[in-house]
Amino acid sequence: MLVHNFLEYSAGKSPGKAALVINNERHTYADINAMADRLAYALVAEGFERGDRAVVFLENTLEAVVSIFAILKAGGAFLPVNPGTKGEKLAYILNNSRASALISSNQKTNVINEVCGATPFLRMIVLAGNGTAWNNITLNKKIISFGDITESSGTPSLPCVSIDADLASILYTSGSTGRPKGVALTHLNMVSAADSITTYLENTSDDIIINVLPLSFDYGLYQVLMAFKVGATVILEKSFIYPWSIIDTILREKVTGFPIVPMISAILMQIDDIKQKDFSHLRYITNTAASLPDAHIKKLREFFPKTKIFSMYGLTECKRVSYLPTEDLEKRPGSVGKAMPNTETYVVDEDGKKVGPGVIGELVVRGSNVMRGYWESPEETARVIKTGAFPGDVLLYTGDNFVMDEAGYLYFKGRKDDVIKSRGEKVSPKEIENVLYGIKGVAEAAVIGVPDPILGESIKAFIVRSEHSLTERDVLTFCSTRLEDLLVPKEIVFVDELPKTENGKINKALLKQMPPRPSI
Numbered sequence: 001m002l003v004h005n006f007l008e009y010s011a012g013k014s015p016g017k018a019a020l021v022i023n024n025e026r027h028t029y030a031d032i033n034a035m036a037d038r039l040a041y042a043l044v045a046e047g048f049e050r051g052d053r054a055v056v057f058l059e060n061t062l063e064a065v066v067s068i069f070a071i072l073k074a075g076g077a078f079l080p081v082n083p084g085t086k087g088e089k090l091a092y093i094l095n096n097s098r099a100s101a102l103i104s105s106n107q108k109t110n111v112i113n114e115v116c117g118a119t120p121f122l123r124m125i126v127l128a129g130n131g132t133a134w135n136n137i138t139l140n141k142k143i144i145s146f147g148d149i150t151e152s153s154g155t156p157s158l159p160c161v162s163i164d165a166d167l168a169s170i171l172y173t174s175g176s177t178g179r180p181k182g183v184a185l186t187h188l189n190m191v192s193a194a195d196s197i198t199t200y201l202e203n204t205s206d207d208i209i210i211n212v213l214p215l216s217f218d219y220g221l222y223q224v225l226m227a228f229k230v231g232a233t234v235i236l237e238k239s240f241i242y243p244w245s246i247i248d249t250i251l252r253e254k255v256t257g258f259p260i261v262p263m264i265s266a267i268l269m270q271i272d273d274i275k276q277k278d279f280s281h282l283r284y285i286t287n288t289a290a291s292l293p294d295a296h297i298k299k300l301r302e303f304f305p306k307t308k309i310f311s312m313y314g315l316t317e318c319k320r321v322s323y324l325p326t327e328d329l330e331k332r333p334g335s336v337g338k339a340m341p342n343t344e345t346y347v348v349d350e351d352g353k354k355v356g357p358g359v360i361g362e363l364v365v366r367g368s369n370v371m372r373g374y375w376e377s378p379e380e381t382a383r384v385i386k387t388g389a390f391p392g393d394v395l396l397y398t399g400d401n402f403v404m405d406e407a408g409y410l411y412f413k414g415r416k417d418d419v420i421k422s423r424g425e426k427v428s429p430k431e432i433e434n435v436l437y438g439i440k441g442v443a444e445a446a447v448i449g450v451p452d453p454i455l456g457e458s459i460k461a462f463i464v465r466s467e468h469s470l471t472e473r474d475v476l477t478f479c480s481t482r483l484e485d486l487l488v489p490k491e492i493v494f495v496d497e498l499p500k501t502e503n504g505k506i507n508k509a510l511l512k513q514m515p516p517r518p519s520i
Contacts, residue, residue: 002160002187003168004072006194006228007033014205014231020224021235021253022062029231032066035150037157039070039126042149043101046124046142050075050161053170054101055094056215057108059083060238063128063146064215065224067103072168072187075161076101079170079182082216084484087114089180093172094119097182097375103146105129116141164188170375171218173316174419178430182375183316192368193319194226196341200323201257201284201310205231209257210250212240212264218316219288219424223259240264243271256283261424262454265296274303284308288320288424293453297329311336313412316426317371317384318396321345321363322410335409343367347404348397352386360413363402370396418508420449420457427459427487429508435482439475441467444498446506447489461489462511464498 007029010019015030048054054071056078058064064080071078079097081090090111094102098121104112106129116122128146162168164187172180197203209227211234213220227234235253240246240263250258260268265287268274285300285307292300292311300309309329313336314320322345324337339345346354347361355361366388373381386395401413420427429447436445444464449457463475472492479488499510 001191002072002162002164003190003194003225004036004069006225007036007069010205010228010231017205017231018233019228020062020065021233022060027062029228032062032069035066036069036073038150038152038155039066039146040073040158041155042144043070043074043076043124043126044158046101046144048074048076048101048124051167052076052101053079053097053099053167054103055079055081055090055097055099057081057083057085057090057102057104057112058128058215059105060211060215060220060236061105061128062236063103063105065236066150067126068215068221068224071101071103072162073158075158075166077167077169079172080216080221081172082214082484082486083108085111086482086484087111088482089484091115091118093180093182094122096180097170100124101126103128105146162187164191167372171221171316174426174428174431178428178434180428180431181377181380184372184375185319186372189369189371190225190319192342194222194229196343196367196369197222197320198226198230199341200325201226201286203227203230203232203257207232207256207283208235208253209233209259210235210237210246210253210255211259212237212246213259213261217425218319219259219261219314222319223257240267243267247271247274247277250279250282251277254281256281257286258282258284259286259288261287262292262296262456263423265292265300266454268303269296269299279304280306282307284310286310286312288312288314294333297333313337313410315398315400317398318343318365318367318369320369321365321398324409328409332405332409335405335411337410338408339365343369345404345410347402357404357406360401360403362416363398363400363410365396365398366393370394415449418448420447420459422449422452422455422457422459423486424456425486427457432459432461432479432483432487432489435479436461436463436475438482439470439478441465441470441474444506446498446508446511448508448512450491450512452490455490458490459487460491460493462493462495462498462514464496465494470494 011029011033018026019029020027056067068078100123103126124142126144168187169185170182211223308326311324313322322337344366388395403411432447443466446462450460452458499507
């Protein structure tokens with residue numbers, strides 16, 4: 001089984017069924033499969049080869065979904081990149097992965113033109129949308145029309161060239177150095193994760209899943225992959241900015257599955273009229289990123305009395321680790337449950353030895369969903385991927401501290417390093433600090449994560465000013481033009497000095513204990 005087989009098998013079994021609903025338009029499995037075949041054929045005709053990488057730089061659109069499966073059909077690996085990513089980071093990902101193709105839209109031509117001169121491996125750009133905007137791309141890259149390809153007819157499907165040990169995707173996540181790390185996932189990794197999750201969620205072809213999360217976030221991506229695996233329908237939305245519109249869609253389409261993060265549940269808590277609606281068709285709600293606060297669980301139970309609520313834990317390096325069934329939510333508050341099917345977990349001490357119940361240690365994950373490693377980063381890979389007790393046995397050291405109780409339920413206790421986990425994604429303090437040091441008037445800067453009931457951790461920046469005219473607005477404006485929204489600090493604190501170690505390094509442990517003290 002390969003990832004693109006999800007689409008192919010569902011198209012063969014239920015060709016006329018709606019696979020995607022976008023802006024009230026329905027797209028069948030047969031149509032999406034045919035479009036993916038045409039795009040895959042065009043990529044190969046332009047020199048795309050087995051093992052090549054292609055970046056998908058699109059919002060939650062039909063084109064994004066078609067592109068993902070087309071790249072896989074062509075024997076390559078797809079790299080979904082957040083559409084809010086700025087030029088410098090996009091160029092790094094294109095160069096680090098040596099991607100030969102970029103699939104995007106005419107809305108992104110300015111940022112694409114910004115990076116084209118610094119991406120020597122990039123050979124072709126596939127653009128969706130009106131071709132009049134393509135003139136912005138002036139450098140020597142092959143430009144292909146997405147619409148011309150996918151609306152053509154008579155294109156044959158390609159023979160399958162991949163096996164399940166081949167690379168299927170590289171998902172870039174923040175690293176401690178400030179540069180993103182590419183999580184390299186094989187077809188086996190992704191199929192195994194989808195198998196396990198659809199097993200405990202009991203997904204079937206009758207499911208209708210609404211997804212408001214970006215496809216560049218693995219939680220959002222897997223909503224499509226899992227639905228296509230079982231032949232279900234996905235309602236693809238770009239965000240949760242207009243909650244009542246999403247709620248109306250859930251009611252109108254008789255949605256059965258609703259993946260959320262705590263930020264979404266916090267918004268739902270403010271809409272008391274929800275309890276007047278009939279959500280009897282909503283079979284389950286899933287949550288990850290951070291644990292749901294008890295108050296949220298209580299409200300969700302009140303709003304959706306017939307809906308199963310699953311609290312979960314995962315990380316990009318293995319997609320998902322554990323889930324807490326609905327019946328355990330109140331009995332085990334704060335727990336993220338037990339290991340999901342076909343996955344094993346345990347907690348170890350600093351020497352890598354297993355510890356007993358109630359002892360804090362690092363969580364270790366074992367399973368076929370564990371990544372191959374970080375893309376061309378052997379040292380980073382060796383830090384988290386270890387050999388198990390048997391030859392070829394692979395273990396993932398998560399970098400997260402947990403406690404396991406006597407029944408095997410897991411409780412998150414914090415990160416081992418200073419990487420921040422916000423909205424379910426890893427955030428590198430170094431990446432943000434590098435931007436802060438580019439601001440005129442910043443003498444020193446340090447970024448930490450602070451506990452947040454909604455985000456898991458929020459981003460807090462401490463700054464020593466060399467120019468006291470520098471304001472919080474100045475800092476946030478500068479950051480918003482150079483960082484994705486996820487990376488922009490939520491709080492800016494100006495201080496006279498930062499605590500240091502004996503070696504002169506900024507002591508972030510002390511910084512986390514330091515009360516905000518504005519400069520005079």
